[in-house]
Amino acid sequence: MKLQIDSVSKVYRGQAALSQIDVTFSKGVHSLLGPNGSGKSTLMRIMAGMLKPSSGRVLLDGEDIVQMGERYRDILGYLPQSFGLYKNFTAERFLLYISALKGLDKALAAERIEEALHAVHLQDARHRKIRTFSGGMKQRLGIAQALLNDPQILILDEPTAGLDPQERIRFRNLISRMALDRIVILSTHILSDVEFVSQRIVLIRAGRLLAEGTAEGLRKQMRGKVWTLTCSQAEAPLHLERFPVRSVSHTETGVELRVVADNQPAPGAKPAAPTLEDMYLYYFGEGAVGDEVSFHRTV
Structure with a gap:
């Protein structure tokens, strides 16, 4: 399975947010690295099908994801940098709601919710209302919702923001296990996370692809x-x-x-x-x- 970014550009009000990005992702963990405003989130939204490029396209095994439509969304998990939570919902009710939006039947949803809550260590907080959650717990709930449909492509924008060191280690271990048979693309400013989990690092600056390589190659x-x-x-x-x-x-x-x-x-x-x-x-x-x-x- 390959996700190909083919000459993707994005222009807002005459300003280029992305310029001719060409990069291909295969199974494993890939990290987007760059300063704030470099275009990482814009690129991730385009890969997630949430935003249309001004030019270029995104292909999954040669097929345009726009043409794939629902078939692409069925295999996609996405955690945006900012995501909405219903603060009066419990964690379990929120995940049930997201499962319904993703078209999971009740039996499968119950199974996937159980797996997701355990994966992010929120099983004991399933009946707590989200308004009582810490920032790290909310972030873990965001990761859980991205996992509900057992995605083959997982796109995570700043997934470790707000997590304490122990939570970040758990997250890195989870992502490493998941990436054995799927594509995981994440952005983060925490370089230790990048170094521990990434098979490939993509550097982006001012909307342009600067370089790509392994951590060892970039150090060399x-x-x-x-x-x-x-x-x-x-x-x-x-x-x-x-x-x-x-x-x-x-x-x-x-x-x-x-x-x-x-x-x-x-x-x-x-x-x-x-x-x-x-x-x-x-x-x-x-x-x-x-x-x-x-x-x-x-x-």
Whole structure:
């Protein structure tokens, strides 16, 4: 099974939100990574069939999802970044309502609701009204509703927002299990989630596809671009103005900076092993120096 984004663009009021996006997703976990306003949510809404592209199309195994209509929606699970909840409903009643909207019969709905509640660890809160839920519990309920129809394509926009560390670990384990036989596409700003679960990472900036690759491949592309530099207290502000700096540590010998730069930022700076956080700062941070020319698109 392959979901192909074929030359998709989206224009709002003369402004391009997406420009000629071409990428293909197969079974496994794929993460969309980019700053706020980069076009990730717009792309996810188009993939979910909630928004029509200005040009281009989305194909599932060669068939346009618009033409597929209900057949596509039957195999899709979608969690938008913002979703509505009926606060006076219990969790179970809300999921029953969503099951009805998805066309599940009562017997199957009861079975799927039980599975979904256990998957997100809300089985003990099934009879509580949603208005009493914490932000993390509401987010888990949103994930549960996306799972009800046992989707073959699961699109999750910021699914770990509001989850505590333990909940995020459970979510990562759940997604890893599900992705063995289906397509999972998610966006998140939490790089540890991206690194732990993603087989493929897609970088988007200003509505354009910047690069795609594995976490290891993206880290390799950063070799020679990450440095540790020890300087005096007086010199530190100058380096902070000149380069993207990921961290500042005060030591007995001065100030140690972790700098992201194409070339050695100052005499004595030493190369450091790159991480995904370094990569994010390089391409998306304030004063970012990375561009499409300096990055191989697929790594």
